[in-house]
Amino acid sequence: MNLLQLYQSQVYQSRDSSNVIEExxxxxxxxxxxTLPNTRELAxxxxxxxxxxxxxxxxxxxxxxxESAQLAKSWLEKxxxxxxxxxxxxxxxxxxxxxxxxYQCLGDKSEARKQFQEAQLNASAANAADSEYLWHWxxxxxxxxxxxxxLALETYDRxxxxxxxxxxxxxxxxxDLQFNFRDAVEPLYRNTIKLQLQLMPSSDSVSMNKTAxxxxxxxxxxxxxxVLKTVDALKLAQLQNxxxxxxxxxxxxxxxxxxxxxxxxxxxxxxxxxFPERTILILSRPNEQPIIEEINESSDxxxxxxxxxxxxxxxxxxxxxxxxxxxxxxxxxxxxxxLYVWIIGPFGDVLSSSQV
Numbered sequence: 001m002n003l004l005q006l007y008q009s010q011v012y013q014s015r016d017s018s019n020v021i022e023e024x025x026x027x028x029x030x031x032x033x034x035t036l037p038n039t040r041e042l043a044x045x046x047x048x049x050x051x052x053x054x055x056x057x058x059x060x061x062x063x064x065x066x067e068s069a070q071l072a073k074s075w076l077e078k079x080x081x082x083x084x085x086x087x088x089x090x091x092x093x094x095x096x097x098x099x100x101x102x103y104q105c106l107g108d109k110s111e112a113r114k115q116f117q118e119a120q121l122n123a124s125a126a127n128a129a130d131s132e133y134l135w136h137w138x139x140x141x142x143x144x145x146x147x148x149x150x151l152a153l154e155t156y157d158r159x160x161x162x163x164x165x166x167x168x169x170x171x172x173x174x175x176d177l178q179f180n181f182r183d184a185v186e187p188l189y190r191n192t193i194k195l196q197l198q199l200m201p202s203s204d205s206v207s208m209n210k211t212a213x214x215x216x217x218x219x220x221x222x223x224x225x226x227v228l229k230t231v232d233a234l235k236l237a238q239l240q241n242x243x244x245x246x247x248x249x250x251x252x253x254x255x256x257x258x259x260x261x262x263x264x265x266x267x268x269x270x271x272x273x274x275f276p277e278r279t280i281l282i283l284s285r286p287n288e289q290p291i292i293e294e295i296n297e298s299s300d301x302x303x304x305x306x307x308x309x310x311x312x313x314x315x316x317x318x319x320x321x322x323x324x325x326x327x328x329x330x331x332x333x334x335x336x337x338x339l340y341v342w343i344i345g346p347f348g349d350v351l352s353s354s355q356v
Contacts, residue, residue, distance in 0.1 A: 043082040043091040047098060050075035058180035060134050061141060061187065063105035073102045093123035093131040101138055109142050116142075133162035137188050144191075149199055153221050156192040160233065163188065167237055181241040189234035193273055196227045197280065197292075224290045228282060231273050268356040270343065274299050283347045285354055293346040302342075309335035 036042050051057045053068035064072045076099040083092035100115025116139040123132035140155030163185065199222040220226055271282040279295040279302055295302070312335060344351070 038082050038085045040083075040086065040088050040091050043079045043086070043088065043095065046075050046079035046082065047091075047094055050079065050098060050102075056183065059183040059187075060101075060138060062183075064102055069102055069106055073099065076102060089122045089126035090128040090131060093119045093126060093128055093135070096122065097131060097135040097138070100135065104138065104142060109146070113139060113142060129162045129166045133159045133166075133188075134184075136162060137191075141191075144195065149195060150222075153192065153195045153199060156188065156195065157221055159188055160192060160230070164233070167240065181237075185237060185241070186234065189230060189237065190273075190275070193227060193230050193234070193280075194275070196222050196230060200224070200227070224282065224292065227273075228271055228284070228290075231271050231282075234273070266356050268351060268354065270347070272343075274302060279342075281343065281346065283350065285350075285356060288354070291347060291350060295342050297342070305335055305338055309339060 050064075050072040053064050053072040054062050055065060056062040063069075076095050079095040080092065080099060083089075083095050096115050097119035100112045100119060103109075103115060104112035116135040119135040120132055120139075123129070123135065136155050136159035140152045140159065143149075143152035143155060167185075201222070268283060268285045271284065273280045276299050277296075279297065279299070281293045281295065283291045283293075
């Protein structure tokens with residue numbers, strides 16, 4: 001166990017050279033090759049060793065290194081047998097799921113789906129949502145790569161629903177070296193949002209569809225409201241991950257953005273989701289159709305300008321020109337004006353006419 005903890009600290013914190021890490025890995029191989037009692041601990045140690053052959057062990061979607069995939073497969077089969085011997089469905093679901101990912105990396109999509117679905121069943125039987133959501137997510141990634149986008153979106157949505165049942169627990173729990181929010185949670189939401197936007201009909205602009213009697217109809221996954229719900233869920237998860245045990249962020253009463261707007265007809269909201277290559281803006285107004293716009297700037301550029309503006313505000317420095325463009329020159333721009341152009345500008349006429 002101490003050897004495994006040492007290995008995890010070396011890999012996840014990347015504080016040691018590859019030679020040192022490989023030596024620890026060899027020692028783990030030697031240790032786990034012995035005849036050891038079948039236990040849950042042995043099953044999870046073996047799974048951890050198999051995942052050490054990934055490029056990024058904490059990333060569920062990252063593939064096993066090509067030269068080591070078969071070795072990882074053999075360790076996961078050993079973990080699967082250990083789990084079956086002791087009747088541990090939770091450990092079995094993890095070993096089956098990661099085994100499915102090996103098949104996925106090797107190009108055998110059919111066997112991968114079979115393993116993912118078996119893992120889902122065993123995780124559900126063990127009430128192991130922390131395992132189950134992963135295998136819905138990876139199964140969805142197969143459908144997405146096959147161009148079966150609607151099926152992929154439905155599968156991602158099932159993954160998010162399972163994750164939502166345990167999100168507070170895993171985000172506010174004592175952090176361990178095996179959990180990484182940016183690898184194991186955030187990409188699921190972002191992949192889902194990208195697919196929702198991709199599949200959104202061009203005619204879709206109503207955030208809340210009403211039935212004949214005025215009741216709300218079920219939210220479509222690829223509607224504007226569906227996107228907003230996923231964006232809000234991601235932002236809440238980010239806050240919970242940031243504060244951890246220090247703050248409980250469960251809302252007293254859940255309300256949709258539209259519900260809040262209904263209480264104040266002079267209020268509009270702009271929801272954002274930042275991708276590496278662009279930023280999506282969604283304007284929501286009471287009793288009006290939402291409007292979606294894009295900022296075609298990199299996230300690095302957005303972060304640079306936003307940070308410069310905030311620093312200038314904090315220090316009371318009104319010389320935004322210098323702050324935004326330390327190099328000077330006529331091509332520089334003023335931070336606050338640029339942020340206004342990016343975020344408010346696309347909606348300027350609409351906001352003025354709406355008197356919000």
